[in-house]
Amino acid sequence: MTFKDLSITPPILKALHAEGYEKPTPIQRQAIPIVLRGKDLLACAQTGTGKTAAFSVPILQHLYLKKENSRGPRRIKALVITPTRELAIQIGESVAAYGRHTGLKHTVIFGGVKQGRQTQALDRGVDILIATPGRLLDLMSQGFITLEHIEYFVLDEADRMLDMGFIHDIRKVIAKLPRQRQSLFFSATMPPKIIDLSRKILGQPEKVVIEPEQTTAEKVEQSVYFVAKKEKIKLLIHLLKKESTDATLVFSRTKHGANRIVKKLDRAGIQAQAIHGNKSQTARQKALGNFKSGDTSVLVATDIAARGIDVEELGLVINYDLPNIPETYVHRIGRTGRAGASGIALSFCDTEERAYLKDIQKTIDQKIPVITEHPFVDEGQEALPDPQGKPKSNAPAANNNNRNKSNRNKRRRYYSRKRD
Structure with a gap:
């Protein structure tokens, strides 16, 4: 299967070809058709499987096909939230590469730097916003960002979001999103807290799981x-x-x-x-x-x-x-x-x-x-x-008491050698 077989529009296909993309990875092959059909998606895939293209390519295609009929100032139509500054920048670079022939605009916002350049880019108008949670809420509170026109929402690295304590920030963002939207939820693992969070974000999602092995x-x-x-x-x-x-x-x-x-x-x-x-x-x-x-x-x-x-x-x-x-x-x-x-x-x-x-x-x-x-x-x-x-050898395993005693003796000998 090639990207052409996924019905990718020519401008994006041209950009993918320039990037050396010919055959989609498993997550891309399964996720892109679902997103192109307008369905919500719950995806479990580890880092390095190509999931950035799995969500950005179909969103770019949706926005590109709608762009010809849209008039007036640019409004933020797609929002991607990710936990770290480095990952936000990486996603921004990918969106720029895949969408270079579409005429769509994007920007990346994150904390740790002055906000001047970021707010200037927002004032000029963007179609796609990639953001870390803290800076997103900060600029929303200042009136630089409104989410009322969002049509596509992506939560990337959801498990890492929870590990970093962003759960409350994510809930605040979700509360500001339009009810009518397409939502994509990506996580490397699916513990119970992630499942609960996905239920608050997604409607009736289709699921894709790429096993780590x-x-x-x-x-x-x-x-x-x-x-x-x-x-x-x-x-x-x-x-x-x-x-x-x-x-x-x-x-x-x-x-x-x-x-x-x-x-x-x-x-x-x-x-x-x-x-x-x-x-x-x-x-x-x-x-x-x-x-x-x-x-x-x-x-x-x-x-x-x-x-x-x-x-x-x-x-x-x-x-x-x-x-x-x-x-x-x-x-x-x-x-x-x-x-x-x-x-x-x-x-x-x-x-x-x-x-x-x-x-x-x-x-x-x-x-x-x-x-x-x-x-x-x-x-x-x-x-x-x-x-x-x-067991490593073919000998019968000892009972638990003998095994525990043997392990204790080994540890004593080991630490005795260390002291000597």
């Missing part, structure tokens, strides 16, 4: 290194000097951790920059721009900031800290292997993160290969059983 585990070459926490930075420096890749994305669990990693990499002669919520908007955009252009080969990011990172041919992702939520692991390694391409993901696992690794392997339904030959191997750790819980 289909888009990440099959294409990304994964491996894990058992390493003591204090040895992680040494292992990272070792791998970065050993691996020949133009772009490496390193994930840290915390903002302060990201800063520490960058400082230690700089001391080792490895140029790196950090991107996280404590950085100013100017600093974040500069770091991201340097990474995309190749001026910086290593970018250290937290999960929230990384949602807006879209780099072609990103060869390597390193989980310096394993996430405690399995779906987050899938999102992280989805930064490489974008839209079905191949990629490499390496993970560091210390003793305290063993439970996280077990949950991750269960979620992706595969055992991640362990790299045992490296200078900083933690000999106190043993390989996990496979995701189905089968």
